[in-house]
Amino acid sequence: MVGTMILIMMHPGTIPIGPIILLIVVSMLCSLGIAGVGGGATAAGLMLFGAMGWTPYTAIILALFSVEAFIDMGRTALNVQGAHVAAIVAGKFTGALDLKGEGSRFAKPVVA
Numbered sequence: 001m002v003g004t005m006i007l008i009m010m011h012p013g014t015i016p017i018g019p020i021i022l023l024i025v026v027s028m029l030c031s032l033g034i035a036g037v038g039g040g041a042t043a044a045g046l047m048l049f050g051a052m053g054w055t056p057y058t059a060i061i062l063a064l065f066s067v068e069a070f071i072d073m074g075r076t077a078l079n080v081q082g083a084h085v086a087a088i089v090a091g092k093f094t095g096a097l098d099l100k101g102e103g104s105r106f107a108k109p110v111v112a
Contacts, residue, residue, distance in 0.1 A: 026051045041075075042068050 008015065030047040034040035045061045064071070091097025 023048075023052060038072075041072065 027044075027048055030051060031040075031044045034044045037043070042061060042065060045064070046058060049055060049058050049061060088097065
């Protein structure tokens with residue numbers, strides 16, 4: 001939703017709280033089912049702009065098409081990094097991960 005953030009920053013005055021809440025609700029509804037779809041953020045942005053009546057500003061979304069692949073790669077890298085950190089923290093917290101090497105539970109198969 002980078003296009004939406006850019007549009008809000010370009011707004012000349014302050015935006016009342018009502019349209020911001022409406023924007024959040026419509027954004028959540030437009031992004032249902034988009035997860036895991038290639039280029040889904042662009043489709044969600046176009047749906048959001050259409051639902052909010054901002055069709056003249058869809059040029060912002062179209063301009064983001066050129067860099068959307070890079071934004072998507074960065075988002076994916078961040079998600080992978082977060083999953084790795086969560087796995088390490090969970091492993092250390094539960095005691096399943098020993099980073100000292102020889103005494104690692106991963107070195108030997110766990111038999112129940």
